[in-house]
Amino acid sequence: MHKPDAATKPIVWTIASSDSGGGAGIQADLHTFAALDCHGCSVIAAVTAQNSTEVVGYEAVSQALFVTQLNCLLHDMPPQVIKIGLIPDTGLLEQLASWLAQHKTQYQFIVIADPVLSSSTGYNFVRQSTLSTWRHKLLPLLDLITPNLPELALLSQLPQAEVELQAGQLLQWGAKAVLIKGGHSNSIADITDHFISSNSSFQLTQPRLSTVHNHGTGCVLSSAIAAACAHDYELADSIIIGRAYLQQALCHSYATGKGAGSLQHHAWPTEPRYFSILKQPQDTDYDTLSFAAIAAPIGFYPVVDNVQWLKRLLPLEPDVIQLRIKHGTAGEVEQQIAEAVELSRDYQLRLFINDHWQLAIKYAAYGVHLGQEDLTTADLSAIAAAGVRLGISTHSYVELLRARQLLPSYIALGHIFTTQTKQMPSRPQGLIRLKRYAALCSDIPTVAIGGITTERLDAVLQCGVSGVAVVSAVTAQAEPEQAFSHFKHRVEQYYAHHA
Numbered sequence: 001m002h003k004p005d006a007a008t009k010p011i012v013w014t015i016a017s018s019d020s021g022g023g024a025g026i027q028a029d030l031h032t033f034a035a036l037d038c039h040g041c042s043v044i045a046a047v048t049a050q051n052s053t054e055v056v057g058y059e060a061v062s063q064a065l066f067v068t069q070l071n072c073l074l075h076d077m078p079p080q081v082i083k084i085g086l087i088p089d090t091g092l093l094e095q096l097a098s099w100l101a102q103h104k105t106q107y108q109f110i111v112i113a114d115p116v117l118s119s120s121t122g123y124n125f126v127r128q129s130t131l132s133t134w135r136h137k138l139l140p141l142l143d144l145i146t147p148n149l150p151e152l153a154l155l156s157q158l159p160q161a162e163v164e165l166q167a168g169q170l171l172q173w174g175a176k177a178v179l180i181k182g183g184h185s186n187s188i189a190d191i192t193d194h195f196i197s198s199n200s201s202f203q204l205t206q207p208r209l210s211t212v213h214n215h216g217t218g219c220v221l222s223s224a225i226a227a228a229c230a231h232d233y234e235l236a237d238s239i240i241i242g243r244a245y246l247q248q249a250l251c252h253s254y255a256t257g258k259g260a261g262s263l264q265h266h267a268w269p270t271e272p273r274y275f276s277i278l279k280q281p282q283d284t285d286y287d288t289l290s291f292a293a294i295a296a297p298i299g300f301y302p303v304v305d306n307v308q309w310l311k312r313l314l315p316l317e318p319d320v321i322q323l324r325i326k327h328g329t330a331g332e333v334e335q336q337i338a339e340a341v342e343l344s345r346d347y348q349l350r351l352f353i354n355d356h357w358q359l360a361i362k363y364a365a366y367g368v369h370l371g372q373e374d375l376t377t378a379d380l381s382a383i384a385a386a387g388v389r390l391g392i393s394t395h396s397y398v399e400l401l402r403a404r405q406l407l408p409s410y411i412a413l414g415h416i417f418t419t420q421t422k423q424m425p426s427r428p429q430g431l432i433r434l435k436r437y438a439a440l441c442s443d444i445p446t447v448a449i450g451g452i453t454t455e456r457l458d459a460v461l462q463c464g465v466s467g468v469a470v471v472s473a474v475t476a477q478a479e480p481e482q483a484f485s486h487f488k489h490r491v492e493q494y495y496a497h498h499a
């Protein structure tokens, strides 16, 4: 895996307290930042004396030293993201709130807080005055707060209300988003975390692991989310990454003393088993769908915008092509699709129809390719029942989890580089992300798309995808047939040597 060199590592701060046992607090935060390719800085609020069974005591640092740590770092190592953990002193919390208010707009850092109010061994760190400062001074400065269920009840002052209402109260007090950790729920088999902001919500469910070695889970989760944000992932993607990092760390946790042991820090999570089931309000609940499989590797996958292109390329023996018609009347589109499907049979071409899933079913095309927006309107059960293969576009972890859960025939990963062919609402994903996405799809064929040229071809293939889709690298070339044959040959050669 590519590692950024030291000079390019994003800087993340933890403002929290030392855990002498090493499994939580500042120590866990720094381990997490390092494992996720960030440079971690620490602002220590208090030193706790604790081991795996109990917190014996703590002492806060002076307000002067606390603020000196903040200012000293800011002048030389400003953060992309700040993670806040245990601040067991109202005076320090007040100082922190005013310091954040003073600098957040100018430095544009993201602030994520894990409101540690008591230890998992039962030690209570907060007083009523501390809670009031959290509510009225800290919350308006937070981009995300990650309470567990008891912390949410305490902070919201609505212990009897539904968790959504409790989280709504934190949003009203100014937090931009709330991730409610479900670990304290009664559910035995699973844990569901709820994300709520003013304009979106989703749930992440993962199996509850039976380990007792879970000291520091809250610290690690919030730090992993902070690290992913520092790598410029959107907040929802960062939460998915953070939760997968935690699941991986819990899967390999180990005993330290006589009590709850520590998490094993590893690296960027890529194995599908560490990733949650994502549920969004717009998702249809399907009974298990089963789409016809597509032989992998998919290989070279040109995308053309009319049947004339298909006729031009067919003599060159393409194996897979997508017909992506964006203009014409309904009648013209249908005529082209009908003709293209018939031609595809004569040439044993695996033809995917973009968008027009009803016509793909009607003419029994090999497959259909759908975007994320199409997933809410298309009848996926009808596509599966017709034996038509399904490919789905993705551009983020959120979209990738959503697509994976439908078990499609393949998943498209885009757009990797800047493309002139289509206006994209998302940013180019680049090769590091492509490699992570492809690894997460080790059990489903993948196709990379967006800005792929002959110069970039090898680097893309080396990311572990099963196919490469291009538009302009063929159809905008002076000699499209030559470009097609060159690409096809190189892709075939690659897969012949990397079966």
Ligand SMILES: Cc1ncc(COP(=O)(O)OP(=O)(O)O)c(N)n1
Pocket (backbone or CB within 6 Å): 303, 322, 324, 354, 355, 369, 370, 371, 372, 393, 412, 413, 414, 422, 447, 449, 469
């Ligand atoms: C292989 C492949 N990947 C992605 C796309 C984009 O599909 P979609 O999101 O449906 O957008 P439009 O193609 O409709 O603009 C694709 N067509 N093929």
Ligand SMILES: Cc1nc(C(=O)O)sc1CCOP(=O)(O)O
Pocket (backbone or CB within 6 Å): 393, 394, 395, 413, 414, 415, 416, 418, 419, 420, 421, 422, 449, 450, 451, 452, 469, 470, 471, 472, 473
């Ligand atoms: C049609 C399309 N879909 C994309 C996605 O990321 O979903 S990128 C793209 C255009 C790809 O064209 P070119 O190879 O010319 O860059």
